[in-house]
Amino acid sequence: MVRESSHFLSTSNLYEPDKHRVLGYVDLWMAKGGHSRPGALVALLEQRLCEYHHSKYCVAFATGFWSLVACLRLKALNAPEVIIPSFTYRRLADVVFWAGKTPRFVDVDPGTLAISPKAVERAISSKTGAILAVHPIVNCCDVGALQGIAHDHRVPIVFDAVESVHETCEGRRVGSFEGAEVFSLHASKLINGLEGGYVCSDDREFVARLRRFKTHDATSASLQEPGSWIPSEMPDLHAAFALAGLDEIDLNVSHNQRIYRAYQARLKTVPGIRLRAFDEAEQTSFKNIVAELTDRSSCSRDSLVQQLNHNGMLARAHYSPPLHTRSYEFPVSCPDALPVTESVAARFINLPCGFRMKEGDVSSVVDVIEKSLSMDSGG
């Protein structure tokens, strides 16, 4: 049975904050001057995000994409390459292009599926301008090891933490580490600000440069660095949604945890597929549901995605294809083999999740998975 599109299950969070809470923030904005005082709610959001992340500073942007570009533009050394994982968000190489650099792809760690510290260390050279480390969508990358390598080689590091809003890493809140950590407020992420991004940092001077990067008027300081400015102010209406979502984040996480528990319970008896587990020793959002097709599965990952989509359940091939296998019209670099990336690229799937998913929907999804896997194995 194909579902109506309005009930389409998605891999996005799409959290819907309480209407009166959003309107309450709109009223607050109006009381502070409204249209004649743009930025008033955004300033409040920045303050609240600092408290939430235990961060010293927070700078809001119109999007997470341009937050990343800004951080790389302002942090990278005068060297041509930025080291990034290949097994990641499909447009990360484009981020590096806009930062005026060449992406240098490296392998991931087989345990975390995050950028491999060993691969990063091997790739560092005089050409390295920065490291762009990405937290995977389940759990975190090895922040300590990566920061150590960056420190030892005196190379700046930026963390793409767009899927790690609520996470801790070794007990410390993501957003409270040194340097620059970038988050997203896109509706698909944990906090739905419709669209938006922000940077957490402890570096006062860097934060001042970030603010100049995104301000409406190009400042004289920016003239020294062509390409170091693009207006990227977040609208206050987006901040109203984000503030309401931040107020309700515990409800949001509880919902996601229930969905994750339902998947855990159902998938443990299905042969050929294994749920990627959240590290519950850390704080986590339980937001993304990722599963791996094991060697016992005779059904391909892409065939399973197709079956789920056919049944009105949006599933996606996880980080596929890997970036180093795509074709680009701008220069990229991948001199080394990436065996781990190659071996995991066709095995992982993102399953439906998020606010619109109900616990009962998990059974429907798993029924389709079970049927698809048994059919392909001749059952």
Add this chain to the structure above:
Amino acid sequence: METYDVHAVVNEILKNQYFTNHGPLARALEAKLSGWFGVRNAVLVGSVELALLVSLIAMRKEGQRRLVCKSQDYSSRLMHMGALCGLEVCAIKEMKMYSEESDVFYRAIQSSGVDQFLGGSNGHTVITEVCSSWWRFSPSVGKFASYPMPLILPLPTEGGGSVLLFDSDEDAERARNVRSSYGITKPVSVFVTCNGRYSEAQAGAVLNFLNRCSRSVQTGT
């Protein structure tokens, strides 16, 4: 200042339950603008500067190195946008030869709409930006349809973004694909993508403002 009914916009977004970009409000605004200006394609982009980046990439040809403008249009803003796209920005009076085939031209049209572009544009890519609050000059809406495309127009309200007008379906589709995967009609290969997305809040604000303007014109208020 262009204001809008913020409560009405929030209610509309929550009623639609469409929170990502290029949803029903953005589609309605694109349809309204393309009909209004009499062009085949209106592509909404997050800001005027992003519209410039998106159009430069969408119209990009192999070997382009310079973004050429009239000396009075040279600005730090243009310099930054050119640098982000890997283009050197040159004002005409500073150049010995200003009509290399690989040049891309930028021209600005001020509120008067008078266009006295000094350089030749035959065979060149020309990107034109209307630097005025065009909505204040109603009922002259529609006059821009005769200008070369792509045409960048600012949109009203704080953070209201911008619209790119194209007659060519192919050019418009490339621009949509450069902007992001949201709102595309079909995937096409482009040099690079960015995030030039247009949110439902932006669309709701602009629609609310323009609808209120229309009602004011109709009732003579």
